[in-house]
Amino acid sequence: MIQVKNLSKRYGERIAVDDLSFTVRPGVVTGFLGPNGAGKSTTMRMIVGLDAATSGTVTVNGRRYADHPAPLRELGALLEAKSVHASRSAYNHLRVIAATTGIPKRRVDEVIELVGLHQVARKPAGAFSLGMGQRLGIATALLGDPETVILDEPVNGLDPEGVLWIRNLLKTLAAEGRTVFVSSHLMSEMALTAEHLVVIGRGRLIADVPIAEFTSRACTSSVRVRSPHSAALSELLAGPDVSITSSERGVLHVTGLSIEQIGERAAQAGICLYELSPQQASLEEVFMDLTRDCVEYRAAGEAATAGKVA
Numbered sequence: 001m002i003q004v005k006n007l008s009k010r011y012g013e014r015i016a017v018d019d020l021s022f023t024v025r026p027g028v029v030t031g032f033l034g035p036n037g038a039g040k041s042t043t044m045r046m047i048v049g050l051d052a053a054t055s056g057t058v059t060v061n062g063r064r065y066a067d068h069p070a071p072l073r074e075l076g077a078l079l080e081a082k083s084v085h086a087s088r089s090a091y092n093h094l095r096v097i098a099a100t101t102g103i104p105k106r107r108v109d110e111v112i113e114l115v116g117l118h119q120v121a122r123k124p125a126g127a128f129s130l131g132m133g134q135r136l137g138i139a140t141a142l143l144g145d146p147e148t149v150i151l152d153e154p155v156n157g158l159d160p161e162g163v164l165w166i167r168n169l170l171k172t173l174a175a176e177g178r179t180v181f182v183s184s185h186l187m188s189e190m191a192l193t194a195e196h197l198v199v200i201g202r203g204r205l206i207a208d209v210p211i212a213e214f215t216s217r218a219c220t221s222s223v224r225v226r227s228p229h230s231a232a233l234s235e236l237l238a239g240p241d242v243s244i245t246s247s248e249r250g251v252l253h254v255t256g257l258s259i260e261q262i263g264e265r266a267a268q269a270g271i272c273l274y275e276l277s278p279q280q281a282s283l284e285e286v287f288m289d290l291t292r293d294c295v296e297y298r299a300a301g302e303a304a305t306a307g308k309v310a
């Protein structure tokens with residue numbers, strides 16, 4: 001379990017993380033989502049003590065990470081900064097870490113097998129592809145058989161097979177009862193992997209919700225109605241729980257009434273309809289709506305697609 005309480009990080013004038021509080025629980029994959037520059041990596045570095053918090057606290061399984069007698073058994077991390085000797089083999093890289101942290105040699109073989117690097121484990125890690133490097137990073141994170149795992153953008157730059165592999169691995173680790181915390185700037189990726197979401201923007205908490213809640217927000221659908229008598233139709237459909245907007249001539253977007261209700265009322269009033277179609281927001285659109293004001297880097301004229309920062 002990871003508990004973040006009123007955590008803040010300031011770099012000079014810039015506030016990277018701003019009074020953030022949330023808890024990451026065991027047994028489910030928790031996605032840590034936010035646009036580029038939202039403060040995800042900074043938060044993750046503070047979890048493992050690589051960055052000192054300006055204020056607030058963060059504990060891993062009840063204690064500060066550095067205060068655990070065997071930290072690698074508590075938490076394994078894949079962070080963005082790579083620290084593998086280019087000339088050292090994957091096997092030797094893992095052996096050195098295991099030897100200096102009291103982890104048995106057989107665990108090195110186990111994690112190499114687990115991440116599928118057995119065929120290249122004796123080759124220099126400097127020649128590894130991005131995907132192989134990510135697998136080695138994950139092997140390193142899992143070396144201590146930790147209760148808690150954090151991974152910063154693990155699918156970045158991976159091919160579809162690698163992405164699928166990581167998704168399944170994370171779900172398996174969570175099903176084993178571990179705490180799994182994984183960052184991404186892609187809602188679509190998190191929708192396929194996580195059961196719970198912590199969303200931040202400009203260092204602040206925006207949402208801490210089960211993924212199902214996001215999905216239900218996406219399901220709040222509207223109905224697009226096209227009619228040559230849209231003004232009369234709008235008057236006819238108006239009501240206390242009905243919202244009607246119009247973005248183009250002759251087209252209404254109606255929420256609060258079903259397709260059937262709109263069709264029947266129009267028919268009773270003799271109003272001709274050219275189109276009556278359900279509209280559903282995608283998860284990506286819900287995420288973009290939530291983070292619209294928090295996107296740090298945006299090209300001129302890109303306001304309409306703010307949040308789409310992949």
Ligand SMILES: Nc1ncnc2c1ncn2[C@@H]1O[C@H](COP(=O)(O)OP(=O)(O)OP(=O)(O)O)[C@@H](O)[C@H]1O
Pocket residue numbers: 011014015016034035036037038039040041042043185296
């Ligand atoms: N060492 C540093 N010195 C100064 N500013 C920093 C430093 N590290 C991060 N920042 C700033 O803090 C903010 C948060 O950065 P961070 O890397 O944590 O965001 P992120 O959500 O992980 O984004 P990304 O997905 O782009 O990595 C950004 O504005 C970044 O420029």
